[in-house]
Amino acid sequence: MSASTAAGTEGPSAAGGGQPAPGGASEASKRPRRYRVHHLRDFKNRGEKWAMLTAYDQYTAEIFDQAGIPVLLVGDSAANNVFGYDTTLRVTVDELIPLARAVAGAVEHALVVADLPFGSYQASPEQAFHTAVRFMKEAGVHAVKLEGGRNMVPMVEKLTQSGIPVMAHIGFTPQSEHSIGGYRVQGRGDQAAGLIDDAVALAEAGAFSVVLEMVPGDVAAEITKRVPIPTIGIGAGRDTDAQVLVWQDMAGLRSGSMPRFVKQYADLRGILTTAAATYASEVASGAFPGDEHTF
Numbered sequence: 493m494s495a496s497t498a499a500g501t502e503g504p505s506a507a508g509g510g511q512p513a514p515g516g517a518s519e520a521s522k523r524p525r526r527y528r529v530h531h532l533r534d535f536k537n538r539g540e541k542w543a544m545l546t547a548y549d550q551y552t553a554e555i556f557d558q559a560g561i562p563v564l565l566v567g568d569s570a571a572n573n574v575f576g577y578d579t580t581l582r583v584t585v586d587e588l589i590p591l592a593r594a595v596a597g598a599v600e601h602a603l604v605v606a607d608l609p610f611g612s613y614q615a616s617p618e619q620a621f622h623t624a625v626r627f628m629k630e631a632g633v634h635a636v637k638l639e640g641g642r643n644m645v646p647m648v649e650k651l652t653q654s655g656i657p658v659m660a661h662i663g664f665t666p667q668s669e670h671s672i673g674g675y676r677v678q679g680r681g682d683q684a685a686g687l688i689d690d691a692v693a694l695a696e697a698g699a700f701s702v703v704l705e706m707v708p709g710d711v712a713a714e715i716t717k718r719v720p721i722p723t724i725g726i727g728a729g730r731d732t733d734a735q736v737l738v739w740q741d742m743a744g745l746r747s748g749s750m751p752r753f754v755k756q757y758a759d760l761r762g763i764l765t766t767a768a769a770t771y772a773s774e775v776a777s778g779a780f781p782g783d784e785h786t787f
């Protein structure tokens with residue numbers, strides 16, 4: 493797998509290998525050598541919807557890349573989906589960078605975005621800059637994401653002016669769980685105007701896209717109309733430019749109750765449970781290893 497940014501990255505590539513691209517299989521040959529922020533803006537202008545997924549390791553990144561997912565997010569949700577912490581607040585830059593390095597190193601076409609962990613960017617634009625540079629240098633990601641509205645404008649300006657593309661994230665922002673007071677829909681009623689102002693300010697500050705998490709569908713639709721950058725919804729209805737889900741939710745690996753915005757497209761937990769139990773019983777019975785596995 494190549495993380496190359498060599499010449500020839502702009503044009504469409506014939507090396508799609510027949511894999512599906514966002515617009516469907518027929519679009520595969522149009523898949524760019526590397527998705528760039530301008531491709532995402534083109535999708536918006538053409539009204540083509542696309543999907544983002546989280547990824548935290550080599551094989552999932554490779555699989556989602558080959559499936560035609562144009563943007564992969566190394567989310568701070570690694571906190572609860574990799575490390576077993578109860579909230580995203582716990583994950584550190586030092587923990588997330590190796591995962592981001594695995595993902596960025598495994599993809600050929602996808603644009604890889606890393607979440608800036610809680611506490612690693614809020615203090616100042618300089619702090620945000622130094623953390624983002626670590627992700628770009630040590631992990632090789634192509635962009636970073638941070639949570640917050642108008643208060644994040646100085647950070648977004650500093651990063652974008654330094655050549656670091658920034659994905660914004662508003663609505664329910666899990667890193668602010670304790671000040672928000674729980675996992676709650678944001679932007680209802682007279683909160684809507686403030687959320688729209690946040691999105692507009694972040695776009696003006698240079699953000700290349702904005703995640704809208706747990707926002708009423710009509711508010712997300714209004715924001716999507718009002719800003720020139722792509723909106724990426726999670727629990728924000730069907731009218732955003734793109735959607736994002738945590739991959740373990742999407743593929744049915746995670747146990748327990750699922751947020752309402754999740755749709756499960758596979759039962760990986762069932763598949764792995766059966767595989768592990770069958771392996772164990774074949775070892776117990778002596779059916780594995782067989783002659784063909786023996787030297």
Ligand SMILES: Nc1nc(=O)c2c([nH]1)NC[C@@H]1CN(c3ccc(C(=O)N[C@@H](CCC(=O)O)C(=O)O)cc3)CN21
Nearest residue numbers: 569572573580666675676677738741746750751752753
């Ligand atoms: N596995 C996983 N999936 C996610 O979507 C996700 C993470 N982890 N970790 C980081 C954040 C946290 N997120 C979450 C997690 C839970 C709910 C949730 O339980 N929502 C409930 C209650 C909503 C309400 O109270 O109104 C729901 O039914 O949607 C929402 C967002 C989204 N992100």
Ligand SMILES: CC(C)C(=O)C(=O)O
Nearest residue numbers: 546567568569703736
């Ligand atoms: C759910 C997405 C947007 C996220 O921020 C994460 O996975 O950390």
Ligand SMILES: [Mg+2]
Nearest residue numbers: 567568569607
């Ligand atoms: Mg996150």
